[in-house]
Amino acid sequence: MNQASRTWLVLCALHGVASMLMWWAGEQVVDALTWRADGWLQQPWTLWTSSWVHMNTPHLIGNQVALGALAAFAWTIRPTLACALAWLLAWPLMQLSLLLWPQIGYAVGLSGLLHAGAMVLAVQLILKRIAVPKAPRWGGLLALGLLVKLAVESGWSYPVVWDAGNDMSVVQAAHLAGAFWGLVLGLALGRRQRKPVPVDNAAVSVR
Structure with a gap:
């Protein structure tokens, strides 16, 4: 595994472990790390830290499963270092973008x-x-x-909706903002990868 793919997987591991640690943290710690x-x-x-806070067990498990799927996909395709950098930059920008919706008081x-x-x-x-x-x-x-x-x-029209099944509000605007910054930064960072040129052994002479 190359360094680039390891960087993405390190970020996945960070989010997974930090979310679990936050789940067991005291109320005062969680409150201090929640974005408002x-x-x-x-x-x-x-x-940054509010992404690791979860409202209840289904919320935590659902996101951990999705994170695991994203990590497994990354293990297969080996994302570049530029991918990891784009994802890292999108992290605070996604949270900050929620200020565009006045009805969002906090988001985790x-x-x-x-x-x-x-x-x-x-x-x-x-973009290859x-x-x-x-x-x-x-x-x-x-x-x-x-999409x-x-x-x-x-x-954009329903930034916050009530999820009766999980007994919590879902900030759908965070999904929209995250995808937006993923698009912008994914376009801005990185370059097309060239496949290695195969060597024709028959054309190689021994000297």
Whole structure:
């Protein structure tokens, strides 16, 4: 495994472990690490740490499963260092973008960040910046799935909805913001990967 793919997987491991540690942390710690629209300037670290806070067990398990799927996909396609950098930059920008919706008082969880990561990979595959067979096809399918999900949610019109099944509010705007920054940064960072040129052994002379 190359250094580039390890960087992405390290980020996945960081999010998974930190989310579990946060689940067992005390209420005061969780409160200090939760992003709030009216207090983040006094607690700027919450632009990062709030992604690790989860409301309840189904919320945590759902995001951990999705994170595992993203890590498994990355293990297969070996994302570049540029992919990891794009995902890293999207992290606080996604959270900060929620200020565009005044009805969002606070937001927690990995889902917005996972949408950002998935979109980064989709864009990089479409542009052949990850050297795998049929990269544009895989990237197109991933991007299509994300776009259909975002269209169904309509996060621009319904930034926050109540999920009765999990007894919690879902900040759909975070999914939209994450995918947006994943798209922008996925386009901005990286370059097309060249496949190695095969060597014709018959044409090589021994001297």
